[in-house]
Each structure stands twice: as C-alpha cells, then as structure tokens.
Amino acid sequence: MTTITKNNAKIQAELITFINAEILESEDSGLDSDTPLLAIGILDSLAMVSLIAKIEDAFGVRVPDEAVNPDNFQSVAAIAQMIDSIQEKNAQLSPLDSHLDPYIKSLTDSLKILESAGIKRHKLQLTQQQGELHYLQVTGNTDYSYVFLPGVGNPSSSWGNMLLSLNGEQSAIAVDLLGFGLSSIASDRPNYADNIQAVLTLLETQQIPQPWILVGSSAGAMIGAEISRLKPESVKALIITGFGFVQNPTAWWEYLMNLSKSPQKFLEAAYYR
Structure with a gap:
C-alpha cells in the first residue's frame, strides 16, 4: 500500500486546483489524483508548458529532461510523486543549462512527451x-x-x-x-x-x-x-x-460569400489592398 505524505497530499491538492482553474477552466471537473491526464487529452503540449512552469514556480524545482516522460505525467499522483522525489534529491539544473530561457526550456520539455509517443x-x-x-x-x-x-x-x-x-x-x-x-x-x-x-x-x-x-x-x-x-x-x-478580430460576423460572412464568387477579387481583398 502506497503511503501519501503530507507534502505529497498538499502537492496533489495544489496541482488539481491548478489544472481545474488554468487548463480545464472548471471549478469542479471531477478530476482526481488518478485521472489519466495524457490518455484522455487533458495534458496537451500547451498545457504541459504551463504545468512545468507551475511546478517550478509553486514547488521550487525544475523538472530535468529525463523526467519529462509519460510515466511521470500520466496522473496527478504520478506528477506529485515526481515532484516529491526531485525535492528530496534537491535536483537543480546544471550550470550549463542555467542560461536557458524558461519558456524555451518548458517548451522543449513538453515536446519530449510528443517525441516519446513517436x-x-x-x-x-x-x-x-x-x-x-x-x-x-x-x-x-x-x-x-x-x-x-x-x-x-x-x-x-x-x-x-x-x-x-x-x-x-x-x-x-x-x-x-x-x-x-x-x-x-x-x-x-x-x-x-x-x-x-x-x-x-x-x-x-x-x-x-x-x-x-x-x-x-x-x-x-x-x-x-x-x-x-x-x-x-x-x-x-x-x-x-x-480569422479573429471580426466585429460583425454576419456582415463579414456575407462579404466573404460575395468575394468567393470571384477568387481573384477575394485574394486581392485579403492580401493586396
């Protein structure tokens, strides 16, 4: 039987709150510690960037490259266990990596999940x-x-x-x-x-x-x-x-339909005026 420490339980609670608020945008999504985050698509690559940044900001640890894999991010419980382990070992980036832009580091880490899937x-x-x-x-x-x-x-x-x-x-x-x-x-x-x-x-x-x-x-x-x-x-x-920045979707759509009758005029209106 796995024993959950007070620190681990606190980490899990904070992770669930973060995922609900920032990724799922729901106060109560039904998410729990064992919900399969990767399998059901909750953690896509953009969400991974936010989550890795959250781990560093909230728990004071940087996730090393070798730890960014599906096993460690399959559920809240797995993520909390990984954070617990890193905290215990007081893991830090090597001096050679300390100059990396945090955004680039987080983005590169998130891509490792996709690479591991082929x-x-x-x-x-x-x-x-x-x-x-x-x-x-x-x-x-x-x-x-x-x-x-x-x-x-x-x-x-x-x-x-x-x-x-x-x-x-x-x-x-x-x-x-x-x-x-x-x-x-x-x-x-x-x-x-x-x-x-x-x-x-x-x-x-x-x-x-x-x-x-x-x-x-x-x-x-x-x-x-x-x-x-x-x-x-x-x-x-x-x-x-x-397309974005459309103030009047109905009028825009009517205009687009009229332009579509003449492809050359459509392209001139879209790119060359």
Whole structure:
C-alpha cells in the first residue's frame, strides 16, 4: 500500500486546483489524483508548458529532461510523486543549462512527451533567410500530407493531439512560425512573406508527400491561402479557421460569400489592398 505524505497530499491538492482553474477552466471537473491526464487529452503540449512552469514556480524545482516522460505525467499522483522525489534529491539544473530561457526550456520539455509517443522533430536551415524552421512530423500510408499552420504565438506542438491521432496512419507536419516556438530568423520582425517562403522551402525541399492538405489557424490561415494561390497544383484542400478580430460576423460572412464568387477579387481583398 502506497503511503501519501503530507507534502505529497498538499502537492496533489495544489496541482488539481491548478489544472481545474488554468487548463480545464472548471471549478469542479471531477478530476482526481488518478485521472489519466495524457490518455484522455487533458495534458496537451500547451498545457504541459504551463504545468512545468507551475511546478517550478509553486514547488521550487525544475523538472530535468529525463523526467519529462509519460510515466511521470500520466496522473496527478504520478506528477506529485515526481515532484516529491526531485525535492528530496534537491535536483537543480546544471550550470550549463542555467542560461536557458524558461519558456524555451518548458517548451522543449513538453515536446519530449510528443517525441516519446513517436512524433519526430526536425529543424530546417534557411540559408537565404538566415534562420531555421522547427517542425514536427508523423508518417503514414497516404499519398498526401496534412500541413498544420498555427496562428501567431502558438507553437507547432499546439497541433500535438492531432498529430498523435494521425501518427502511423497519415502523413502530417506542423510548423513553428518564424520568431515563435523553436523557429528563428535573423530579422527582428519576420513578416507574412518570410513565413510563406520558409514554409514553401520546407514543403519543396524535404519531400513532403503531395498533394498537401493545408490546415491554417488565424495567421496560419492566411499563409495557407497564399500557398494555395501560388501552388494550386500541389494543394488537395485548404482548411482555414480562426480569422479573429471580426466585429460583425454576419456582415463579414456575407462579404466573404460575395468575394468567393470571384477568387481573384477575394485574394486581392485579403492580401493586396
């Protein structure tokens, strides 16, 4: 029989409160210490970033790379046991790692969960733009590929659950836009055209199976639409979501339907006015 110390019980209670409030946004979700967080999708990659940061802030420990695995994050009880163990050993990052940006460290740690489930990570060097494009990839038996394009501020891992569901069955990639996540560029202000060029370089040089199904959210929707315009023969479908900043959805939708009758006018209105 497992004995739960007072410290462990306190950690579990604080973790449950945090997950309910910040991740599930519910005062009483029914979450308990043994709820399978990973199996039912409560802890996706974005939630992992917040949770790892919470562990450091609330309990004064940094989770070492080797501890970021499904076993340690499968439930609140498992997380609390891990924290307890780290506290007992007074684990700290080595001096070589102490300079790392906390956001980058948390994001990298969260990606280890996806890697352990079979998702591959890559970085493409962008010689012309003096940068690198970070992306995630899964492979399957299809002769087409899903290309997931996030909005500004969202990393490629925000598509983590989708990639997990496709892994082994269908081919897909998800990218970090330039200047976000783990992608970088020499320019201080990467723009829309920079991201178009970077994504096209990735698609055309890394043998991403064609045709592509482009799935874009917010800024990613704009990038996907422009790639569809530039490479119509390579695109099987375009799925766009989350335009944002629409003050009058009804009027906007009517306007969009009118524009859709003339694709050239639609693109001119979207990108060139």
